Amino acid sequence: MAMASAHLARLQAKLSNQWIRSKFAQAQNWVAVCRARVPAVTSAERSRAVKQYFGALLISLGILLSAYVGGTYAWMYHEQKALLHEWQVSNASAGDSVVPAEANALTRILIPKIKLDAVITEGTSHRALTLGPGHLQESAVPGDIGNSVIAAHRDTFFRHIYELNAGDDIYVERHGKQFHYVVTEKRVVQPTDVSVLDNSSEARLTLITCYPVYFVGPAPERLVIFAKLAKQV
Numbered sequence: 001m002a003m004a005s006a007h008l009a010r011l012q013a014k015l016s017n018q019w020i021r022s023k024f025a026q027a028q029n030w031v032a033v034c035r036a037r038v039p040a041v042t043s044a045e046r047s048r049a050v051k052q053y054f055g056a057l058l059i060s061l062g063i064l065l066s067a068y069v070g071g072t073y074a075w076m077y078h079e080q081k082a083l084l085h086e087w088q089v090s091n092a093s094a095g096d097s098v099v100p101a102e103a104n105a106l107t108r109i110l111i112p113k114i115k116l117d118a119v120i121t122e123g124t125s126h127r128a129l130t131l132g133p134g135h136l137q138e139s140a141v142p143g144d145i146g147n148s149v150i151a152a153h154r155d156t157f158f159r160h161i162y163e164l165n166a167g168d169d170i171y172v173e174r175h176g177k178q179f180h181y182v183v184t185e186k187r188v189v190q191p192t193d194v195s196v197l198d199n200s201s202e203a204r205l206t207l208i209t210c211y212p213v214y215f216v217g218p219a220p221e222r223l224v225i226f227a228k229l230a231k232q233v
Contacts, residue, residue: 083119158209203229
């Protein structure tokens with residue numbers, strides 16, 4: 001009886017092992033079928049997918065950057081038109097107490113050689129320099145005795161001031177008067193050189209922008225144009 005029980009147990013174990021091996025073989029076959037249906041991703045395909053992803057990302061960033069720059073220039077153009085209108089009102093009504101003081105303070109700068117015609121903003125903050133050339137508030141008012149300092153970005157209003165040379169004309173108009181300046185000197189200085197801001201006993205005009213003009217990234221130097229008042233009309 002004991003021998004029969006042992007034989008039966010061995011038979012059951014054998015049948016169990018066969019069943020397990022059968023199921024394992026079926027699972028292997030199923031995995032093989034799945035692998036055959038799903039194509040393997042090669043290293044070249046993965047590399048191509050990564051390149052496509054980053055290519056699409058760079059294109060998207062380029063579109064966003066272009067939209068930002070275009071929007072900034074459009075806003076700058078719109079604001080300059082509004083400032084020019086205010087300047088025209090103040091110029092036509094010079095001394096009129098009805099005209100707001102802010103309008104009477106507006107100044108227009110014209111440089112025929114580089115076809116620059118812009119209304120100067122007050123201050124040199126980021127917003128002010130986006131709207132137009134900015135008057136350094138601590139310096140003399142354009143047209144008055146002293147050194148009047150005007151700054152602007154090299155990629156907007158002062159893009160071409162590097163073309164100016166001694167003898168070129170600069171006109172400043174404010175409060176119904178025109179001031180004719182003549183360029184006397186052009187100089188490239190370090191950003192730490194603040195001597196260009198020194199006051200003067202004469203009516204002078206100093207234009208400042210970053211340099212080199214077409215430098216990629218923050219420009220390491222400053223381009224300075226010096227001019228003196230030739231006459232007032």
